[in-house]
Amino acid sequence: MLVNILTLVGLATVTLAVPLDQLERRATITPDASCGGAKGYTCLGSSFGNCCSQNGWCGSTAAYCGTGCQPAFGTCGSGPSTTSTKPTPPTSTPTSGTLGDCLTKKNVPIRLTSSSDFNQLAQPYNLRLQYTPAVIVIPTTVQHITDAVTCAAKYNVKVQPRGGGHSYAAFSLGGQNGAMVIDLQSFQEVTLDANNVAKVGGGVRLGNLAQGIYNQKQRALPHGTCPGVGVGGHATHGGFGLSSRAWGLTLDTIVALDVVLANGSFIKATPSAYPDIYYALRGAADSFGIVTSFYLQTQPAPASVINWSFSIPNMFKSAASSANYFLHIQSFAQNASVVDRNLGIGIYMDGQGFSISGTYFGSLDNFNNKIKPELLRTLPTPTSQSATSMTWLQSLTALANGQSLSQPTTGYNQHDDFFAKSVVVPTSGQFTAATLTSYFDYIIKNGVNAANPWYTIINLYGGPDSQINAKPTSFSAYSDRTALWVLQHYGYTGNTGAPFPSGIIPFITGLSNSITSAQPQTVFPGYINYVDPSLTPAQAHAAYYDSATYAKLVGIKQNVDPGKVFWNPQAIGN
Numbered sequence: 388m389l390v391n392i393l394t395l396v397g398l399a400t401v402t403l404a405v406p407l408d409q410l411e412r413r414a415t416i417t418p419d420a421s422c423g424g425a426k427g428y429t430c431l432g433s434s435f436g437n438c439c440s441q442n443g444w445c446g447s448t449a450a451y452c453g454t455g456c457q458p459a460f461g462t463c464g465s466g467p468s469t470t471s472t473k474p475t476p477p478t479s480t481p482t483s484g485t486l487g488d489c490l491t492k493k494n495v496p497i498r499l500t501s502s503s504d505f506n507q508l509a510q511p512y513n514l515r516l517q518y519t520p521a522v523i524v525i526p527t528t529v530q531h532i533t534d535a536v537t538c539a540a541k542y543n544v545k546v547q548p549r550g551g552g553h554s555y556a557a558f559s560l561g562g563q564n565g566a567m568v569i570d571l572q573s574f575q576e577v578t579l580d581a582n583n584v585a586k587v588g589g590g591v592r593l594g595n596l597a598q599g600i601y602n603q604k605q606r607a608l609p610h611g612t613c614p615g616v617g618v619g620g621h622a623t624h625g626g627f628g629l630s631s632r633a634w635g636l637t638l639d640t641i642v643a644l645d646v647v648l649a650n651g652s653f654i655k656a657t658p659s660a661y662p663d664i665y666y667a668l669r670g671a672a673d674s675f676g677i678v679t680s681f682y683l684q685t686q687p688a689p690a691s692v693i694n695w696s697f698s699i700p701n702m703f704k705s706a707a708s709s710a711n712y713f714l715h716i717q718s719f720a721q722n723a724s725v726v727d728r729n730l731g732i733g734i735y736m737d738g739q740g741f742s743i744s745g746t747y748f749g750s751l752d753n754f755n756n757k758i759k760p761e762l763l764r765t766l767p768t769p770t771s772q773s774a775t776s777m778t779w780l781q782s783l784t785a786l787a788n789g790q791s792l793s794q795p796t797t798g799y800n801q802h803d804d805f806f807a808k809s810v811v812v813p814t815s816g817q818f819t820a821a822t823l824t825s826y827f828d829y830i831i832k833n834g835v836n837a838a839n840p841w842y843t844i845i846n847l848y849g850g851p852d853s854q855i856n857a858k859p860t861s862f863s864a865y866s867d868r869t870a871l872w873v874l875q876h877y878g879y880t881g882n883t884g885a886p887f888p889s890g891i892i893p894f895i896t897g898l899s900n901s902i903t904s905a906q907p908q909t910v911f912p913g914y915i916n917y918v919d920p921s922l923t924p925a926q927a928h929a930a931y932y933d934s935a936t937y938a939k940l941v942g943i944k945q946n947v948d949p950g951k952v953f954w955n956p957q958a959i960g961n
Contacts, residue, residue: 422460424660430461437462440946486522486567489538495531498523507798508570509560514804515887516557516920520568527573529645529653532677536952537651539567545954548677551592551617552799555807556920558673559620562955569677571619575796576680579603584642587681591618592799594792597783606685607779609634612786615794615801622681623672624915625865627846627855627873629731629746629786634686635854638669638865643682648675649948667943667959670864670915670936674944674959692782693754695774696744701767703738703827703835710823715765716743717818720871723851725761732847738834745847746786751776805879806892808899809917812872814849814856816909818902825905829898839888841878841895848873866936867912874902875917892921924961 417428422439430439438452439460456463490497498505499522508523521544524535539546546567549559560568574588577599585600585608594614600606609630611621618637626637634640643657646668656665667675702709716734720726729748735741743762747754754774763769777785784792812818834841848855849871860866876898878891903911913919913930922930928937937959944951944960951960 423457428460486538486542486544489541490522490524490535493534493538495535495538496525496527497535498525507800509568510802511557511560512551512553512802513555513557514802514883515806518557518560518562518566519564520560521565522567524567524569525573526569526571529647529679532569532647532679533651533653535567535569536647536649536677540649540651540950540952546677546952547673547955548589548619549617550589550619551615551621553613553616554620554918555805556918556956558918558955558957562920562957566954571617571677571679572797574679577603579606579685583685585681585683585685587618587683589617589619589678589680590796592616592794592796593618593621594783594787594790594794595796598780598792600685601688601780604685605688605779607688608637608640608683608685610637612783612788614783614787614790614792615799618681619678620673621916622683623668623678624670624918626916627848627914629733629846630748631855632731632847632850632853633728633748635858636865637683638863639854639858640683640685641669641681642684644668644672644678645680646672646676646678649950649952653679663943664947667864667940670866670932671940671959673955674940674953675948676953688779689748690778691776692779693747693749693751693774694744694777694782694785695747695754695759696742696772697763697769698740698742698771699767700741700770702736702741703831706824706826706828706831709827710820712766713818713823713827714820716762717871719762720847720850722761725758726851728852728854730758734845735842736830736845737840737842738830738837746782802883803879804883804885804887805877806887806895806921807875807877807917808895808919808921809914810874810876810899810902811867811870811912811914812874812902813869813909813911814871815869816906816911817871819906822902822905825901826898829901833894833897837894839878839891839894840881841876841891841898843877843898844875846873847871860933860936864932864936864940865915866933867914870912873914874899875914896921918957920956922957924957927957928959 415428417430417433422428422430430437439457440455452463498508500519505523509520511517524531526532526535536546544567545561546569547559547561549568549570552559556562560566571590574590576586576588577591577596578586579600583604583606587596592614593610593616596618600608609628610626611628622637622641643655645655647653654661656668658665664675668678672678702712720732731745732743733745734743747758751774780792856868858868860868876895878895880887915931932940940959
């Protein structure tokens with residue numbers, strides 16, 4: 388079976404202009420519910436339904452046989468059909484057997500609650516959110532994944548992949564009890580082809596990815612600073628790093644993905660092969676499939692990087708003064724005579740300290756003589772400062788705050804106990820003086836002497852020549868291409884063994900509200916990689932996707948996963 392599927396993957400990457408008369412003469416009944424396109428598979432006579440939808444999938448409902456139906460690859464309208472919900476597997480309750488029986492019969496490696504290592508494998512990154520999966524699959528082959536997904540669909544068990552396991556909401560454990568977790572820890576490939584496209588396994592962590600491509604060919608990618616984060620969720624929901632203003636998000640580097648779909652088929656999605664799935668995976672992959680491998684277009688690693696930092700005092704004395712200081716930083720960040728794509732900026736504050744730091748792809752002289760003076764103009768004199776030229780890997784190691792880039796492929800044991808929210812500030816609705824005054828006033832009154840530790844990270848996404856915002860909204864399902872700032876508000880216990888304090892969630896919520904309530908004329912989205920489990924599905928969808936993007940995703944979901952095999956509390960279609 389897998390040989391046939393892999394053959395299909397190879398065919399899916401070929402683009403041919405086939406005359407209709409030739410296509411009709413050699414039409415092949417679809418083996419995987421796909422139809423039309425370069426392969427020319429027909430639905431007519433298939434077990435998936437006789438109608439070929441506008442998105443290239445076989446079925447028999449109005450979604451397949453109505454508007455956009457492709458008559459060259461099956462029937463349209465009210466013609467006969469054999470089934471109504473394909474390409475997903477059956478979702479009716481079986482009359483005999485169990486999920487465990489199904490997985491065992493197919494020789495899928497699994498861990499159950501009785502397994503000695505189950506508790507370690509089921510431990511979330513965010514210890515505040517504990518869920519118990521029905522089963523944890525530890526695949527070593529793609530066939531294991533296709534079989535596991537087929538069994539889960541048969542027995543009505545929801546599925547979520549786990550790459551690095553860093554989901555803030557523990558969605559990689561399903562976000563509820565009783566899910567099937569597919570742990571991709573065995574998928575660790577990092578290789579570069581002749582075109583410097585990296586093939587990256589779905590279980591690879593960012594530190595190992597960075598080291599792997601640099602050691603092979605001195606290549607680099609834009610990505611986050613925490614080396615233990617997995618590439619899977621990071622890349623499919625954005626993937627910001629301080630190099631992103633120069634190179635875009637990690638998501639923007641994806642040129643293809645190997646993915647297992649809800650019907651158990653294994654395809655390679657590219658801009659020309661399965662374009663709707665390619666679109667959906669780049670922004671909402673958790674709702675559409677298990678990505679086993681990413682194909683990422685790398686960049687030459689810079690010969691040197693300037694890592695810089697300034698600690699600014701007296702930022703929590705006067706809300707009005709701090710608001711003015713931040714307005715200067717905001718003006719600086721949009722000054723094209725000083726700032727270009729090569730400057731990455733991050734701001735950190737925790738009620739005690741306030742620092743501005745980042746990276747610069749340029750000379751130390753240019754940074755010291757041009758960028759630094761304009762940034763610090765009108766700000767309080769820094770209590771400490773640095774600007775140091777480093778190699779690419781030295782820069783990444785410094786940004787990791789003491790963590791090694793080399794991360795374990797099994798037995799990862801980094802955890803926290805926290806609640807976080809995000810606020811995306813659009814360029815068209817950037818901070819006003821009143822909003823910043825409200826924000827700093829809240830911090831001075833509630834955050835300086837807060838009962839529990841917290842911090843805010845503010846990253847510059849926009850500004851002159853930002854390559855994040857250079858992409859059109861239609862480029863991918865990650866549709867926010869107008870952000871100026873992205874804020875993460877993060878409250879934690881400082882003691883992962885203690886009960887979670889009741890005051891953290893209201894404090895962090897109030898911190899975000901001090902911005903949004905002060906500027907009601909502005910729509911502030913959220914950043915899905917800082918996923919907020921306190922949001923309802925409708926609130927989450929509105930925060931993470933614009934209306935047109937979400938509507939398109941719902942249509943694709945109905946076509947390729949109508950049974951909602953891939954599910955979490957905020958999944959597409961909930």
